[in-house]
Amino acid sequence: MAHFDENAKPFSEKWLDERIGLNTLKRVLNTEYWIPKDINFLWAMGMILAATFGILLISGIFLLMYYKPDTKLAFDSVNHTIMSEVGYGWLWRHIHGVGASIVFLIIYIHMFTGIYYGSYKRGRELIWLSGMGLFVAFSAEAFSGYMLPWGQMSYWAGMVITNLFEGFSPDVAGGIFNFPGFVEWLRGDFVPGDAYLGRFFMLHVLLIPLAIIGLIVLHFGTLRLPHVNNQEGADIDFEKSAALWKEGKRKESKVIPFSPVFLSKDIFVMGVYFILFFYLVFYHFEFAMDPVNFDPADGLKTPAHIYPEWYFLWSYEVLRPFSKDFGLIAFGIAQAAMFFLPFIDRSPNVAPASQRGLFKIWFWVLLVDMIVLTAMGKLPPTNPTFAAIGWTAAVLFLLLGPILFIITKFEKKIEKGA
Numbered sequence: 001m002a003h004f005d006e007n008a009k010p011f012s013e014k015w016l017d018e019r020i021g022l023n024t025l026k027r028v029l030n031t032e033y034w035i036p037k038d039i040n041f042l043w044a045m046g047m048i049l050a051a052t053f054g055i056l057l058i059s060g061i062f063l064l065m066y067y068k069p070d071t072k073l074a075f076d077s078v079n080h081t082i083m084s085e086v087g088y089g090w091l092w093r094h095i096h097g098v099g100a101s102i103v104f105l106i107i108y109i110h111m112f113t114g115i116y117y118g119s120y121k122r123g124r125e126l127i128w129l130s131g132m133g134l135f136v137a138f139s140a141e142a143f144s145g146y147m148l149p150w151g152q153m154s155y156w157a158g159m160v161i162t163n164l165f166e167g168f169s170p171d172v173a174g175g176i177f178n179f180p181g182f183v184e185w186l187r188g189d190f191v192p193g194d195a196y197l198g199r200f201f202m203l204h205v206l207l208i209p210l211a212i213i214g215l216i217v218l219h220f221g222t223l224r225l226p227h228v229n230n231q232e233g234a235d236i237d238f239e240k241s242a243a244l245w246k247e248g249k250r251k252e253s254k255v256i257p258f259s260p261v262f263l264s265k266d267i268f269v270m271g272v273y274f275i276l277f278f279y280l281v282f283y284h285f286e287f288a289m290d291p292v293n294f295d296p297a298d299g300l301k302t303p304a305h306i307y308p309e310w311y312f313l314w315s316y317e318v319l320r321p322f323s324k325d326f327g328l329i330a331f332g333i334a335q336a337a338m339f340f341l342p343f344i345d346r347s348p349n350v351a352p353a354s355q356r357g358l359f360k361i362w363f364w365v366l367l368v369d370m371i372v373l374t375a376m377g378k379l380p381p382t383n384p385t386f387a388a389i390g391w392t393a394a395v396l397f398l399l400l401g402p403i404l405f406i407i408t409k410f411e412k413k414i415e416k417g418a
């Protein structure tokens with residue numbers, strides 16, 4: 001039977017310790033969870049992502065109180081009720097819209113940090129795979145959320161994306177990859193309508209956020225044993241370094257305790273981030289909202305140019321320059337290559353790209369190529385010069401997977417000093 005001190009004041013440290021093990025948590029974070037010393041502000045992106053997800057959840061709950069998942073009411077409930085009738089409704093909407101856009105910028109920075117420092121290798125494969133799971137879940141969350149205001153872009157982007165689920169043309173491989181009727185089943189109708197909006201609403205407010213929470217727990221769990229990487233990719237003996245820290249030899253130790261040392265650094269970077277975040281919310285929220293989506297959905301009026309939000313443009317441009325069937329294959333290859341990066345990279349080195357010869361060039365080509373794909377994806381495909389640039393960037397993107405395999409297979413092992 002647990003022992004409780006009757007004299008402990010409610011909510012005092014002792015009272016909380018006896019009930020939820022407050023001191024155990026403090027002990028673990030202060031003396032049992034270690035972070036390498038040699039990391040920079042880019043290692044704060046993970047916590048920034050977790051915090052931004054929290055903000056999306058809270059702002060989403062406020063929007064949910066007035067949003068109506070009905071094709072006749074949805075547009076007005078967002079653009080009229082929430083924006084001008086509910087006190088501070090506009091603020092929650094701007095926070096939610098800016099958060100949804102910025103979270104992808106931070107995800108991409110977080111991913112490219114991992115790629116640059118080789119943080120998906122040597123025992124960290126599951127961190128990468130669970131991270132990619134989060135990327136897919138966030139993409140589905142953003143797409144389903146984009147349907148909810150029921151504007152022109154919600155409707156038509158939804159139409160284009162759900163059409164992809166028809167599969168390949170009936171004449172490919174005897175039609176086994178063509179799924180007649182599947183798109184209608186997915187939509188619950190021949191075109192996006194009430195059933196469609198209802199199911200995307202459910203996905204957006206319940207099923208996908210639950211999956212994201214589960215995946216974040218998994219992602220954090222996969223970090224626990226391999227520990228986070230560091231700027232030099234050094235293979236740290238955490239126990240030895242932690243012992244040095246505890247003995248007071250802090251200079252010699254290669255690690256710092258999670259709390260309060262690492263946490264205070266993280267909170268500082270987060271503070272800077274939130275200043276920028278709220279600057280965007282108050283002064284530049286419009287970058288996160290497409291003007292076309294301020295026209296109500298109209299199934300009889302196709303917009304002149306349909307494109308997704310900026311964070312999907314690179315994958316859209318991998319699909320768009322090709323015929324429908326080849327485009328689907330290209331898209332599949334591009335997504336799979338990102339997922340299996342830890343297994344495509346054959347190099348034995350965990351080191352920053354700057355020390356890895358050809359990999360350094362590969363890394364910068366990948367980054368620039370994705371920026372070019374993003375820029376081209378936004379432009380209408382009618383201009384032949386831009387179409388040619390888009391095609392070249394898409395082909396290059398597809399080749400980057402096999403190129404990585406080859407160059408890393410022959411990468412020399414870097415001899416590191418003790």
Ligand code: HEM
Nearest residue numbers: 043044045046047049050111114119131132134135228229
């Ligand atoms: C969107 C939600 C995500 C959250 C909340 C999150 C959270 C975190 C946190 C807290 C860390 C440890 C500190 C740091 O390096 O920042 C981390 C590390 C890591 N994450 Fe994520 N992450 C997310 C998405 C992703 C994605 C999309 C990827 C890539 C596919 C990814 C790959 C990694 C890798 C490789 C590490 C290890 C970094 C290292 O060892 O240095 N994460 N994540």
